[in-house]
Amino acid sequence: xxxxxxxxxxxxxxxxxxxxxxxxxxxxxxxxxxxxxxxxxxxxxxxxxxxxxxxxxxxxxxxxxxxxxxxxxxxxxxxxxxxxxxxxxxxxxxxxxxxxxxxxxxxxxxxxxxxxxxxxxxxxxxxxxxxxxxxxxxxxxxxxxxxxxxxxxxxxxxxxxxxxxxxxxxxxxxxxxxxxxxxxxxxxxxxxxxxxxxxxxxxxxxxxxxxxxxxxxxxxxxxxx
Ligand SMILES: [Zn+2]
Numbered sequence: 001x002x003x004x005x006x007x008x009x010x011x012x013x014x015x016x017x018x019x020x021x022x023x024x025x026x027x028x029x030x031x032x033x034x035x036x037x038x039x040x041x042x043x044x045x046x047x048x049x050x051x052x053x054x055x056x057x058x059x060x061x062x063x064x065x066x067x068x069x070x071x072x073x074x075x076x077x078x079x080x081x082x083x084x085x086x087x088x089x090x091x092x093x094x095x096x097x098x099x100x101x102x103x104x105x106x107x108x109x110x111x112x113x114x115x116x117x118x119x120x121x122x123x124x125x126x127x128x129x130x131x132x133x134x135x136x137x138x139x140x141x142x143x144x145x146x147x148x149x150x151x152x153x154x155x156x157x158x159x160x161x162x163x164x165x166x167x168x169x170x171x172x173x174x175x176x177x178x179x180x181x182x183x184x185x186x187x188x189x190x191x192x193x194x195x196x197x198x199x200x201x202x203x204x205x206x207x208x209x210x211x212x213x214x215x216x217x218x219x220x221x222x223x224x225x
Contacts, residue, residue, distance in 0.1 A: 005051050012044040087192055097149045097156070100193040147188050157181045157191045164198040172200060180204040 019027075019037045027033040087100050148155040158165065158181045165179040172179075182197040182204050183190060201213040210216040 005047065005054060009044065009047045009051050012040055012047060016040045016044060096189070098190045098192050098195075099156075099160075100191075149189070149191065155181075157183065157188075157196055160191060160193065161196055161198050168198055168200070174200065182207050 019033060019040060022033055023037060087098055144150045144155065148157060150156060151159065161181045165176060169176045169179045178201045180199050180201050182199055184195050184197050199207065205213045205216040208216060210219065
C-alpha cells in the first residue's frame with residue numbers, strides 16, 4: 001500500500017527545491033514566492049514529524065506483534081509434566097523424550113535454560129519459524145545422527161549424568177570422553193535417570209555384547225557402512 005504521508009513529504013521536498021531554485025534565479029526577492037517557501041518549509045516540518053511518529057508507532061506495533069509471537073511460542077507445551085510429576089517429556093520432531101522430573105536435574109539441564117532464554121530476534125525468528133512449523137523442534141534442541149536428543153552439540157543423557165561421569169573419570173583416571181552413559185532399556189529416547197547408567201566405555205561395550213569398546217568399534221567399522 002502506498003504511504004500517502006511519505007509521498008506528501010517527498011512532494012513537499014521537491015516543491016521546496018523548485019521554490020528555492022526560483023528564489024535563487026528568476027524569482028529572486030519575489031515576496032509571494034518567499035512566502036510560499038516559508039509555508040512549504042513549515043508544512044514539510046510538520047509532515048516530517050508526523051511521518052516520524054507514524055514510523056515509530058509502526059515499529060512499536062511490529063515489536064509488540066513479535067513479542068506476542070515469541071510469547072505464544074514460549075507457551076507452547078513442548079515440556080509436558082506427567083500426571084504424577086515424576087517425569088517430564090520433551091517433544092522434538094514429534095518424538096517424545098522422557099526425563100526424570102527432579103528439580104536440580106531440570107535446572108542443570110542446559111537444554112531448558114537454552115529454551116527459556118532463547119534470544120530470538122527478527123532474523124533468528126525468521127530462520128527458526130519454518131523449522132518450528134515443520135518439525136516442532138525447539139531452540140537448541142535437535143536430534144543427532146545417532147538418534148540422541150541434544151542441546152546444541154551435547155547429548156542430553158550425557159549432560160544429565162555429567163557429575164557422575166566426572167566422578168568416575170577421576171576415580172578411574174581416564175578422560176571424561178571415555179565415560180559413557182548407557183540407556184538400560186536400549187531406548188535412546190528414555191532419559192529417565194533410572195534408565196541411565198554411567199560406565200567406562202569398555203564396560204559399556206559389554207552391555208552391548210562386546211568384550212571391549214575397541215571390539216565394538218571394529219565391528220561397527222566392518223558392519224555399518
Ligand atoms: Zn549403550
